[in-house]
Amino acid sequence: MTTIVWFRQDLRLADNPALAEAFANGPVLPVYIVETPEQAADSHPMTGASHWWLHHSLKALDATLGALGGRLVVMEGPAETALERAVAQSGATAIHWNRCYEPHAIARDKHLKTRFSADGLSARSFNASLLHEPWDVETKTGGPFKVYSPFWRAALTRPVAAPLPRPSGRLVSPDGLGRPLDSFGLTPSKPDWAAGWLDLWQPGEAGASALLGTFLEEGLKGYGELRNRPDLPNVSRLSPHLHFGEISPRQVWAATRLYTDMHPALAKDGEKFLSEIGWREFAYHLLYHFPTLPAKNWKPAFDAYPWRESEADLKAWQRGMTGYPMVDAGMRELWATGYMHNRVRMLVASFLIKHLRLDWRHGEAWFRDTLLDADLANNSASWQWVAGSGADAAPYFRIFAPVGQGQKFDPDGVYVRRWCPELARLPNEFLHAPFEAPDRVLKAAGVVLGKTYPRPIVDHAAARAAALAGYEAVKEAGGVAAE
Structure with missing residues (x-):
């Protein structure tokens, strides 16, 4: 009795309930389906950097399955057609998958479950991506949470299931089913903007496990x-692995709890780390209950905000050429590595929204294209948090000062010097504000403002005043409280 296991955002063997249940019932046909945005009806599709990671993650999963005597069958979409073909060629009597929570995926999966069940197949779905289902954590009145802290307190009262061990069993792969992974063109070639990324990252289940341990x-x-x-180096960098399901939040939870039990002095650090898993849970909670989160202001009053349009400013931000070193370092790190440190993400987002007054959706789209961990729930919730338009959002009048943020969080200039090497010879005193350096200091450091490094594209004080003035329209619409 063959079961098709449809892999999606769960590219691992351990703690994979759909796979474990399928192996318990007989042989398994492991399938991944590559769909175009049109086939998936996805208005926020995977692009750019995520495709690179997907390719290498699928390659790693295929190698792992190969060690069990099988292979990953990679098929082209649409999903319904691909699964019909897999059923016909394998004689499968069941299809298992682990749940996704993006709006288009929920609609598609409901349809597929109804359609295949009507044909007499057992179509079952499981939770492999979250500590708790989005509908299981509720307020006392039974509705969704809109503020992170009470959400996480409520979530912490619920037991977290132990992660499942890696299962084993017989794999099947009918001849002629699927296409070679390389034929899908998921990796860049002309130009290869991801050259060297395999020196920085190890996509796949083994890489995720090793990174958590380190x-x-x-x-x-x-x-x-x-x-x-x-x-x-005090961040985990696990976000791409979590996004593609190469490691589960239950595995992270269990390993962290075990480690802090063995090292009680690290208990507070462990709780803080797990609270970041909590933010991910909250983002999915919001996306499930408010499916327009990626496209519309969560607080409708923010529709009144008078956004600017400036292609030149947007490109300067994207290229890391704003004239503010901490902002530019973050944007260059993103382009060079597919990743950006979380503190810097908040800064560059604040700069785009509140200094340049460009719509947060421009930033969400750029991050979705360039981040390896471009998670629809996290990305949307976080951008709206910074903008002030989202749930539990940062106060609208909280506007990060780029110079002060650099001085506080990169006090020795290590980060800026790495990603803005043209400023490397500036003394720390002026590194985060080269536009304030005397001519003799700039000359000694080989910096020519406007040539080797840009002048600021906006004045901080003027930008802050303009942003606050813009928020007056939102206040009049009833969207924010007075400062």
Whole structure:
């Protein structure tokens, strides 16, 4: 009795309930389906950097399945047609998958479950991506949470299931089913803007497990404070692995709890780290209950905000050429590595929204294209948080000062010097504000403002005043409280 296991955002064997249940019932046909945005009816499709990671993650999964005597069958979409073909060629009597929570995926999966069940197949779905289902954590009145802290307190009262061990069983793969992974063109070639990324990342289940172990051993101590320092290695960098399901939040939870039980002095750092998993849970909670989150202001009053349109300013931000080193360093790190430190993400987002007064949706789209961990729930919730238009949002009048943020969180200039090497010879005093440096200091450092490094594209004080003035329209629409 063959079961098709449809892999999606769960590219691992351990703690994979759909796979474990399928192996318990007989042989398994493992399938991944590559769909175009049109086939998937996805208005926020995977692009750019995510495709690179997907290719290498699928390659790693295929190698893991190969060690069990099988292979991953990679098929082209649409999903319904591909699954019909897989059923016909394998004689499968069941289809299992782990749940996705994006609006288009929920609609598609409901349709597929109804359609295949009507044909007499057992179509079952499981939770492999979250500690708790979005509908299981509720307010006392039974509705969804709209503020993170009470959501996480409520979630912490619920037991977290232990992760499942890696299952084993017989794999099948009918001849002629699927296409070679390379034929899907998921990796860039002309130009290969991801050249060297395999030196930075190890996509796949083994890479995720190794990275978590390294973080617990070397990065957890001091995490509560040092996680804000982009010049230090006190972050896990697990976000791409979590997004593609190469490791589950239950595995992260269990490993962290075990490690802090063994090292009680790190308990507070462990709780802070797990609270970041909590933010991910909250983002999915919001996306499930408010499916327009990626496209519309969560607080409708923010529709009144008078956004600017400036292609030149947007491109300067994207290229890391704003004239503010901490902002530019973050944007260049993103382009060079597919990743950006979380503290810097908040800064560059604030700069786009509140200094340049460009719509947060421009930033969400750029991050979705360039981030390896471009998670629809996290990305949308976080951008709206910074904008002030989202749930539990940052106060609209909280406008990060780029110079002050650099001085506070990159005090020795290690981060800026790495990503803005043209400023490397500036003394720390002026590194985060080269436009304030005397001519003799600039000359000694080989910096020519406007040539080797841009002048600021906007004045901080003027930008802050303009942003606050813009928020007056939102206040009049009833969207924010007075300062």
